[in-house]
Structures are given as C-alpha cells and as structure tokens.
Amino acid sequence: MLASKLAAQRHRRRPDFGLAQVNIVLLLVLFFLVVGTIVETDELAVDLSETTDLPLERLPRPLLLIDGEGNWALDGAAMAEADVVEALRTPPPEGQPNAVYILAPRDMPADRLLRTMQVLLPAGRTVKLVTLKAGGDE
Amino acid sequence: MSGKTVIGGQMPHATGLSGGAGHTVIGAAMPTSGTRPGDVYLPDPRGDRKAPFALTPLADVMFQLLIFFMLSTSLAPYSLITLGTPVAPTGQSTAEPEAAGGGAQSIVIWHIGRGELRAGSAVLPLDALPQVIPALKEKGLEEILLFTTPVATTQDVATVIEAIRVGEVAKLRLIGKPGL
Incomplete structure (x- = not known):
C-alpha cells in the first residue's frame, strides 16, 4: 500500500505554465519597449x-x-x-x-x-x- | 527534516529494516534532532528537491510592466521631414550643399497653394507630383525652389516635400514670404 502511494506521488507532477506565461509577457513588454514611444x-x-x-x-x-x-x-x-x-x-x-x-x-x-x-x-x-x-x- | 517522510508510531518488529534503540529507519540516514523514539523515516520519492521558484510574483510584475508600457506608449507611426539644417547659409535648404564647381543645371520654381502647385502658368494638383517629378528628373532637374503662398498649409508643404524626397531631387530650397 505504501509503495502504491509513493508511485502515485511520483506521477502527480503537473505541467507548470508559469514560466511560459512569464516568457510571453516578457516578449510583449519588449515589443512595446521597442516599437512604442512614450509621449504625453x-x-x-x-x-x-x-x-x-x-x-x-x-x-x-x-x-x-x-x-x-x-x-x-x-x-x-x-x-x-x-x-x-x-x-x-x-x-x-x-x-x-x-x-x-x-x-x-x-x-x-x-x-x-x-x-x-x-x-x-x-x-x-x-x-x-x-x-x-x-x-x-x- | 526536509526531504524525509516521517511516519509516527512505534514499530517494534520491523523485520528486514535497519534500526536500533527503538527507531526504525527505511532507506536514508535519520536526522539527529527533533525526532522521537518510534519515528519512521521514509525517503521522499521526489528526491531532495529544494522549494520550487515561485513564478507568480514574477508574472505579476511582468503584467504590471506590460500594462504600464501599453498605456504609456504610442504606437502611432511617425515620419520625419527635414525642413532645415543650421549649416545652410539662409537656413532654408533641406539638401546637401552643392559640390564645388558644380552649378545647378536645372531649376524649377514652384508655388505651393492649397492642395495644388503652381509652376509658371501651369497648375498641378499635389497628387500628381509623384508622376511629375520623375519626368522632370529625366530632363535634368536638380533643384527646386519652393515658395509658399498664404493659403498653403503645413500639410501641403509636407506633401510636396515628401514627393520631392521620394523623387530624390538633389536640392530643395523652401522659401517663405519675406518679413515673416
């Protein structure tokens, strides 16, 4: 029973979308930095x-x-x-x-x-x- | 005790498992402090991993930066027209100075009006300039003297200068009314 619990824990890792999310937002920030102009x-x-x-x-x-x-x-x-x-x-x-x-x-x-x-x-x-x-x- | 699974309870008959003095240890070394007699330690199946790096605050900061730049920047496409350079003697030439010994071979004089251009007795709409300028260049056009009239607007001047720039005319002089 203990072994089955340990095996279940090993497969419980969910994919992490946080890094991809940060990458996309960073690209958007760079885009606005490059093409934009700060104006009043x-x-x-x-x-x-x-x-x-x-x-x-x-x-x-x-x-x-x-x-x-x-x-x-x-x-x-x-x-x-x-x-x-x-x-x-x-x-x-x-x-x-x-x-x-x-x-x-x-x-x-x-x-x-x-x-x-x-x-x-x-x-x-x-x-x-x-x-x-x-x-x-x- | 990080990285170790602790199972409470006495295991007096842990056959096949190593241990001693009332402790039962499976797999890895037992911590030296904070233990109680009878604790059972199991290795973490995920290994000795450190706490994962929290990406949520980073994402929050990035979103705030993104919103700031989205609101404070302008994506309007701008172009620039050079009207004058300080090196020009009269301050009104927008082209490079002539090479020594090279006089202007062909000069035209245009007067800018509201949406039209007067060249001598001919009146041209400003829309026709992209076709007119290449034809004049084939005839040796090198310099344009551009006068403004009181009815001409900034848009008219910009349209004419743009056509002259695109037509790659060597020299342009923009001349206003005396005593401005």
Missing part, C-alpha cells in the same frame, strides 16, 4: 500632417509642439519663443542628434511653419517636421 497626451492633441512614403521613425526629443493658436511648448512645457531658442542652444546629450522636432497641426498656415524655422535655426539645430504615416498603397 498633450503632444497628441494636434492633427499632424500625413505622409505615406517616408520611412517610420520613433518620436524623438526635443519635441516642439505648436498648437492651433500658435503657442509653443517644448517637451510639454509651455515656453515663449525666445526661451525655446535659448533652451535649444544647449548641446544635446551624447548620442542624440542635434535636431528639434516640430509637432504642428496640418492646417497651420505654411508661412507660420517657415517662420518657426527662421526662429529655430539660429539655435544651431536641424529642424524636422513630425508627420503621421497614413495608410499607403501597400
């Missing part, structure tokens, strides 16, 4: 211009948000134009491109966009416009 909700408030054929990029920093009223916010902090230029004169951290990225509404007058360039370029940084990649033909 305010930075998504404007309807960006759309492009279809340009390559995808991560949303980098510093981000200059220009809202519909023409107010500027650098990385979420509302600033005057002169303060933005002064902040951008500081060299970027090691390994980051020397650029500033503009989030502007798609219906903003182009003249205002060019004026923004004129204001920002003396800061010594490349000016880039952030666009949303719309569904292409593929």
Whole structure:
C-alpha cells in the first residue's frame, strides 16, 4: 500500500505554465519597449500632417509642439519663443542628434511653419517636421 | 527534516529494516534532532528537491510592466521631414550643399497653394507630383525652389516635400514670404 502511494506521488507532477506565461509577457513588454514611444497626451492633441512614403521613425526629443493658436511648448512645457531658442542652444546629450522636432497641426498656415524655422535655426539645430504615416498603397 | 517522510508510531518488529534503540529507519540516514523514539523515516520519492521558484510574483510584475508600457506608449507611426539644417547659409535648404564647381543645371520654381502647385502658368494638383517629378528628373532637374503662398498649409508643404524626397531631387530650397 505504501509503495502504491509513493508511485502515485511520483506521477502527480503537473505541467507548470508559469514560466511560459512569464516568457510571453516578457516578449510583449519588449515589443512595446521597442516599437512604442512614450509621449504625453498633450503632444497628441494636434492633427499632424500625413505622409505615406517616408520611412517610420520613433518620436524623438526635443519635441516642439505648436498648437492651433500658435503657442509653443517644448517637451510639454509651455515656453515663449525666445526661451525655446535659448533652451535649444544647449548641446544635446551624447548620442542624440542635434535636431528639434516640430509637432504642428496640418492646417497651420505654411508661412507660420517657415517662420518657426527662421526662429529655430539660429539655435544651431536641424529642424524636422513630425508627420503621421497614413495608410499607403501597400 | 526536509526531504524525509516521517511516519509516527512505534514499530517494534520491523523485520528486514535497519534500526536500533527503538527507531526504525527505511532507506536514508535519520536526522539527529527533533525526532522521537518510534519515528519512521521514509525517503521522499521526489528526491531532495529544494522549494520550487515561485513564478507568480514574477508574472505579476511582468503584467504590471506590460500594462504600464501599453498605456504609456504610442504606437502611432511617425515620419520625419527635414525642413532645415543650421549649416545652410539662409537656413532654408533641406539638401546637401552643392559640390564645388558644380552649378545647378536645372531649376524649377514652384508655388505651393492649397492642395495644388503652381509652376509658371501651369497648375498641378499635389497628387500628381509623384508622376511629375520623375519626368522632370529625366530632363535634368536638380533643384527646386519652393515658395509658399498664404493659403498653403503645413500639410501641403509636407506633401510636396515628401514627393520631392521620394523623387530624390538633389536640392530643395523652401522659401517663405519675406518679413515673416
């Protein structure tokens, strides 16, 4: 009788799905880390211009948000134009491109966009416009 | 006493089993402390295994990380358009500077309007640019001077610059209204 109990215990080991579960969740975490970009909700408030054929990029920093009223916010902090230029004169951290990225509404007058360039370029940084990649033909 | 099965009770006639002084031991060595006379020790059929590593707290932490990243990240696909570089003299060229001795061979001047492009007397919809630019490149197009009009929007500028980028035109100058 004792032997039969011991034999029963030997076969009672159930499969452990915990490790597989952790592996899947870890892969999901890595996925969101790689493809995602941490943004503030305010930075998504404007309807960006759309492009279809340009390559995808991560949303980098510093981000200059220009809202519909023409107010500027650098990385979420509302600033005057002169303060933005002064902040951008500081060299970027090691390994980051020397650029500033503009989030502007798609219906903003182009003249205002060019004026923004004129204001920002003396800061010594490349000016880039952030666009949303719309569904292409593929 | 870990790893040993203890069966309480006296076994005075344990024939065939080793033991002594009132103890009956089957299989393995008996612990030296915490025993009572008459205890019977059986080896654990699973062997001397340590306590298994608890995966549940790890899974909990991973789920919390996953929820954090799911809520705080944006999967919106972004693209970048270079509008200007600080090395350009006027700050409005978006292309590489010309090589020494190489002048622009063919320049076109475009005016961006609302959803359309004016080139001289011709007016083109912006949708036609992907077909127009390769044809102009075959004729030697090297530089585009791009003027904006008051009705042009940021979307119009982005559409034109995208078409120029895809068409691999060597040089582009984006020019706004003077005195902006």
